[in-house]
Amino acid sequence: MASEIRDNVKEYYGKVLTTNENLQTNACVQVEKVPERVREAISLCHEDVLSKYYGCGLVFPNSVESTKVLDFGSGAGRDCFVMSKLVGEEGFVTGIDMTEEQLDVANKYIQYHMDKFGYTSPNLEFKLGYIENLKDAGIKDESCDLIISNCVINLSPDKPSVFKEAFRVLQEGGEFYFSDIYADRESPQNIKEHKELWGEGLAGAMYWKSFVELTKEIGFSGPYLVTSRPMTCGNEGLEKLLGDSKFVSVTYRLFKTSKKTEEKNCISVKYKGTISDSPDVFKFDHKNSFDCSFKPVSTDIGHVLKNSRYAKHLEFMTVEPDCSRSFEMSVSPNPFKVANVVNGNNEKPAATSKICC
Numbered sequence: 001m002a003s004e005i006r007d008n009v010k011e012y013y014g015k016v017l018t019t020n021e022n023l024q025t026n027a028c029v030q031v032e033k034v035p036e037r038v039r040e041a042i043s044l045c046h047e048d049v050l051s052k053y054y055g056c057g058l059v060f061p062n063s064v065e066s067t068k069v070l071d072f073g074s075g076a077g078r079d080c081f082v083m084s085k086l087v088g089e090e091g092f093v094t095g096i097d098m099t100e101e102q103l104d105v106a107n108k109y110i111q112y113h114m115d116k117f118g119y120t121s122p123n124l125e126f127k128l129g130y131i132e133n134l135k136d137a138g139i140k141d142e143s144c145d146l147i148i149s150n151c152v153i154n155l156s157p158d159k160p161s162v163f164k165e166a167f168r169v170l171q172e173g174g175e176f177y178f179s180d181i182y183a184d185r186e187s188p189q190n191i192k193e194h195k196e197l198w199g200e201g202l203a204g205a206m207y208w209k210s211f212v213e214l215t216k217e218i219g220f221s222g223p224y225l226v227t228s229r230p231m232t233c234g235n236e237g238l239e240k241l242l243g244d245s246k247f248v249s250v251t252y253r254l255f256k257t258s259k260k261t262e263e264k265n266c267i268s269v270k271y272k273g274t275i276s277d278s279p280d281v282f283k284f285d286h287k288n289s290f291d292c293s294f295k296p297v298s299t300d301i302g303h304v305l306k307n308s309r310y311a312k313h314l315e316f317m318t319v320e321p322d323c324s325r326s327f328e329m330s331v332s333p334n335p336f337k338v339a340n341v342v343n344g345n346n347e348k349p350a351a352t353s354k355i356c357c
């Protein structure tokens with residue numbers, strides 16, 4: 001069953017789809033505001049790479065200069081090329097994908113992008129491999145600062161292995177920042193067995209509560225929800241099959257903070273204004289943004305931030321007791337409520353400035 005799903009997905013992204021115009025959902029409609037540094041890097045990408053972008057969100061967190069980044073399911077490489085620009089020549093980006101046709105496009109344009117960015121040697125590579133087994137692709141334990149992924153995990157028939165591998169290869173304090181599709185229920189059998197719905201990312205979309213449980217079981221801190229938006233399917237036939245099932249595209253952050261905190265007191269956090277393109281506010285998730293005044297956070301968010309690459313941009317202050325209010329803030333919210341998709345109240349995305357489609 002697992003190998004059948006993989007072969008089907010490989011065929012879909014290698015042979016069936018030629019550009020993102022062929023997609024049946026609004027997955028790769030860009031509705032989030034694109035930061036200037038990302039917009040600039042995208043504008044430098046080759047049009048063949050852009051036309052084969054099949055992502056469903058923006059996977060570019062702040063403060064990535066000089067980091068080692070791994071992209072799960074890098075496809076034709078758009079996000080890797082953008083990251084290559086953002087991490088600079090001191091950083092390094094590795095893209096992993098199982099579909100040769102996708103990798104061929106990515107590899108073909110490496111030199112094109114290095115020339116555009118003015119780099120003397122490539123700071124990125126693409127590897128053929130499965131995200132469920134990164135050892136075979138030569139990815140070592142604790143070798144990455146940041147993992148990104150854009151609309152890929154839903155396509156995996158073995159999600160526990162994907163998150164276990166992410167946990168293994170991340171350094172202590174490292175971050176997994178990714179966009180993917182989630183369902184409001186465990187998918188019924190007829191959806192799970194539908195070839196095209198697998199390819200479109202809907203059949204394999206995780207029930208969001210199962211996702212939250214799985215990542216906690218594996219030992220991640222989080223998930224912290226950054227953005228959530230409704231997903232719709234433009235194909236009438238497929239929509240009928242989906243019945244009452246609803247889907248959202250969500251960007252989450254997970255952190256590897258294995259050493260648990262002994263901290264019992266509340267922590268307050270203040271942003272120093274040192275992230276180059278974001279001098280006023282550091283947005284951590286949809287509820288927590290930091291500016292130049294101290295703000296109390298739950299002990300788990302405080303601990304995550306202290307151990308992450310964001311620590312250098314923040315000041316921490318321990319405040320005496322009552323953390324009860326801030327503890328409540330750290331519960332992972334229902335992404336359907338955040339996206340305003342509840343009880344059939346499925347609002348269509350408002351602005352649709354399309355990057356890809």
Ligand SMILES: C[S@@+](CC[C@H](N)C(=O)[O-])C[C@H]1O[C@@H](n2cnc3c(N)ncnc32)[C@H](O)[C@@H]1O
Nearest residue numbers: 053054055073074075097098099130131150155
């Ligand atoms: C929806 S596309 C997204 C590609 C890319 N992230 C982007 O935003 O354009 C999914 C990609 O994931 C790859 N993929 C799916 N399952 C995979 C797996 N188990 N291991 C490695 N790559 C996988 C596919 O080959 C395809 O290129």
